[in-house]
Amino acid sequence: MLERDERIRIMATASETCAVLPSADLQWLLDALSAKGYRVVGPIVREGSVVWETISSVSELPIGWRDQQEPGRYRLEQTGSQEIFGVVHGPQSLKPFIFAPREPLFQIKRSKDGFTTSPTLPQSEKVAVIGARACDLAGLVIQDRIFLNDTYRDPYYATRRDGLFVVAVNCTRSLQTCFCASMETGPRAKRGFDLALTEVDDRLLVEAGSEAGRDLLSNLSLSTGSEQLSAEAVTRIDACAGGQVRRLDHSRLPQALYDAHEHPRWDEVAGRCLACTNCTMVCPTCFCHTVEETLDLSRQQTAHARLWDSCFAQEHGYIHGKNIRPTIKDRYRMWLTHKLASWIDQFGTSGCVGCGRCITWCPVGIDLTEELPALLTPGTQPSITSQQLEGT
Amino acid sequence: MSKPEAQRERPRLAVFKFASCDGCQLSILNLEEDLLAVGEALDLAYFPEASSDMKPGPYDIALVEGSITTAEDAHRILAVRQQTKVLITIGACATAGGIQALRNWADVEAFKQAVYPSPEYIQSLSTSTPISEHVHVDFELWGCPIDKNQLLRVITDLVVGVQPRLPGDSVCLECKRRGNVCVLVAKGIPCLGPVTRTGCGAICPGMGRDCYGCFGPSEGERKGPGLPPNTVSLATRFHRELQLIPVEVMRRFRGINGSVSPFRTESEAWEKKT
Numbered sequence A: 001m002l003e004r005d006e007r008i009r010i011m012a013t014a015s016e017t018c019a020v021l022p023s024a025d026l027q028w029l030l031d032a033l034s035a036k037g038y039r040v041v042g043p044i045v046r047e048g049s050v051v052w053e054t055i056s057s058v059s060e061l062p063i064g065w066r067d068q069q070e071p072g073r074y075r076l077e078q079t080g081s082q083e084i085f086g087v088v089h090g091p092q093s094l095k096p097f098i099f100a101p102r103e104p105l106f107q108i109k110r111s112k113d114g115f116t117t118s119p120t121l122p123q124s125e126k127v128a129v130i131g132a133r134a135c136d137l138a139g140l141v142i143q144d145r146i147f148l149n150d151t152y153r154d155p156y157y158a159t160r161r162d163g164l165f166v167v168a169v170n171c172t173r174s175l176q177t178c179f180c181a182s183m184e185t186g187p188r189a190k191r192g193f194d195l196a197l198t199e200v201d202d203r204l205l206v207e208a209g210s211e212a213g214r215d216l217l218s219n220l221s222l223s224t225g226s227e228q229l230s231a232e233a234v235t236r237i238d239a240c241a242g243g244q245v246r247r248l249d250h251s252r253l254p255q256a257l258y259d260a261h262e263h264p265r266w267d268e269v270a271g272r273c274l275a276c277t278n279c280t281m282v283c284p285t286c287f288c289h290t291v292e293e294t295l296d297l298s299r300q301q302t303a304h305a306r307l308w309d310s311c312f313a314q315e316h317g318y319i320h321g322k323n324i325r326p327t328i329k330d331r332y333r334m335w336l337t338h339k340l341a342s343w344i345d346q347f348g349t350s351g352c353v354g355c356g357r358c359i360t361w362c363p364v365g366i367d368l369t370e371e372l373p374a375l376l377t378p379g380t381q382p383s384i385t386s387q388q389l390e391g392t
Numbered sequence B: 001m002s003k004p005e006a007q008r009e010r011p012r013l014a015v016f017k018f019a020s021c022d023g024c025q026l027s028i029l030n031l032e033e034d035l036l037a038v039g040e041a042l043d044l045a046y047f048p049e050a051s052s053d054m055k056p057g058p059y060d061i062a063l064v065e066g067s068i069t070t071a072e073d074a075h076r077i078l079a080v081r082q083q084t085k086v087l088i089t090i091g092a093c094a095t096a097g098g099i100q101a102l103r104n105w106a107d108v109e110a111f112k113q114a115v116y117p118s119p120e121y122i123q124s125l126s127t128s129t130p131i132s133e134h135v136h137v138d139f140e141l142w143g144c145p146i147d148k149n150q151l152l153r154v155i156t157d158l159v160v161g162v163q164p165r166l167p168g169d170s171v172c173l174e175c176k177r178r179g180n181v182c183v184l185v186a187k188g189i190p191c192l193g194p195v196t197r198t199g200c201g202a203i204c205p206g207m208g209r210d211c212y213g214c215f216g217p218s219e220g221e222r223k224g225p226g227l228p229p230n231t232v233s234l235a236t237r238f239h240r241e242l243q244l245i246p247v248e249v250m251r252r253f254r255g256i257n258g259s260v261s262p263f264r265t266e267s268e269a270w271e272k273k274t
Ligand code: SF4
Pocket: A280, A285, A286, A287, A288, A309, A310, A311, A312, A334, A335, A336, A338, A339
C-alpha cells in the first residue's frame, strides 16, 4: 500500500485526471454521459433498499438516505442531509449488467432438411452506472477473469461488458457488514472504473481511471482538485477502512479450509442454513448458471437461455443418476469452500471481495466472517470420515 | 421414426374438477392467444368449463383440479386414472389438499351443523386429501392458482415429447433473478419464499409482499430425490428476530399447503408452543 502522503500527492497533482465537481453540479456529469449516448443508471430507493434504475436527474438518487446493514437485516433511514451517496449498496452488485440473470443464448428452427441454429446476442448498449463501490469493481474484475479469459471469451458477457462505463464512488462510510479492507479490495476503488468520485461534504472529487473517463472529464472542464481536498478525501477513506468491524483472516487459505472438511461446525451451520440461494445470488463473483429450453407448441422452434444458478440449488449437484450434494451441509460446504479456498486454486484470487452482501441478504443472517474462524478452530473430529462412509 | 407433421394425431386432453374453486381451470382459459395454439396442438376432448362437447376417454393428458373430499370423488378419481395416460394435478387443492384441508385439524361435523340449515344432506369426508393419496400422479403443478405459463410449458413439453422440467428450487432463486428487494430482510416481513417451491415468478415479493407458500414446500422427496426445506430454521427466525408469537408462526405454515409435510409438521410443532 502506498504511503498516505504519496496517495494525496497522486490524487492532487495529476491535473487532467483529478478534478472537483460541486455536488450541486452532478447533473453535468449525467448530462455529459447522456450526450455521449449512455443510458445512465443509478441507485434509486425501492421497497426499503436501493436498486439500479435508469435515471435522468440527480434528484432521483437517494439523497439524504443512509443504509444500515447487519446479518439478515437491511434498513434505510433519511437523515435530511444533502449527501448524495450515503447509501453504500443494495442487493445488486454490477453483476446483473454483465452476467444477466436470464440470457437468451440461441434459437433452433426446423428447416426442410434438418435445423438451423441462430445465436441471440444481447443488443449492444452503452450503459453508464453511477455509484458502484470498490467491492463491486473488485467483483467485476473477477468476473472478467471468468468470462473473458485467454481460453474462453463469452460473447454474451463481452457484448454487455463492452458498453459498460463505471462511475465508482469511494466509500467514506462503512457498513457493519463490510470487510473489504481485510480483503484488500476497498474501500477505495483501485481499478476497473472509468471515473471515481469521493464525496466530501458538498464537493465531489473526480478521478479518471480509463481513457474514456479522461475523455469525459476533459469535456466537463472542471477546476483542478486541491491538495487539501485530496487530503480530506484520503482521511475519510482511511477512516472508513479503519472503522470496519468485520474482517476475514485469509492468511491460511486455501489449505486450512480444505483441512477443515470434516469439521463439526458444518453440521451446526447446516442446521441454520435454508439452502435458499440468496448468498450466491447477491455475490458479485458467483457465476454459476443453468440452461433452460423453451419449446414451441408448433414444434417448429426452441429457444435456449441461461439463468443464474447456485450451488445451493437441487440440480446443481446432480450428475448422472446421483446428487453429489444432497444435504444442506454439502451445499454450504461447497459454497464456502469454493468462495474462500478452491477459487484461489482456480483463478488465483479469493472468490470473496468483502462486500458483506451474503451476510445482510441471508434470511437467517449467516455470517461467513463468523463461520470461517469457527471452522479453522480445531473442533471434535468425527471418528470416521464421509469418504470412508461412502466407501471410496 | 416419428410421423410427418400432417399425419400426427393430436393428443387428447381432458380437464377434471374435484373439490376446488375453479381458479386453476380459469388459468387455462386465461392463456388467451396461447389457448388457440393449445387447441390446435391438442384435441380438447373433455373440458366442461370451456365446452359442452364432452367426448369420452381414453385421454392422453388429464389435468386434475381439486382435492378429494367425498366418497363419490374418491371413486371417480380411480376412473379418471384408468382412462388417462399422463395425469397432472393442477393447483394446491389437487396437489396438497388445498385450503379446505384445514378441516383435517378440525371437527367437520361441527362445521356442518354450524353452516348448513339441513346438515343431513351434506355428505362429506372428514378430510381433504391430495390426488396423489388416491392414485398415481405423473406431474404436479403447484400454486393457488397455478402459473399459466408453467402449465403451457409442461403441456408443450409433453406434446413435443420431452420430459417436463419442474424445478424444486426456492422462490428466492427466482426472486433474486428478478431483482426484487427481499421483503424479509428489508422490511422484516415473514416471507415463506426460502422454503417454497419456485414456479410463480416470485410475484408476491415483486409486489413488495411476502410469499405465503402457495407453491408448496421446495425440493423434498415427493418427486425424485431432494432435501426437505429447513422450515425449523426459518420458523425460528420468524419467532426470535421477526417477533411472531407461536400461534402466528403456526398459521404461517398452516395455509394453502398446510397439510403437506414439512409445512404440516412445522405448524404442529408451533401449535404445541401456543
Ligand atoms: S460459490 Fe457456488 S454458486 Fe458461487 S460460483 Fe461457486 S459453486 Fe457457483
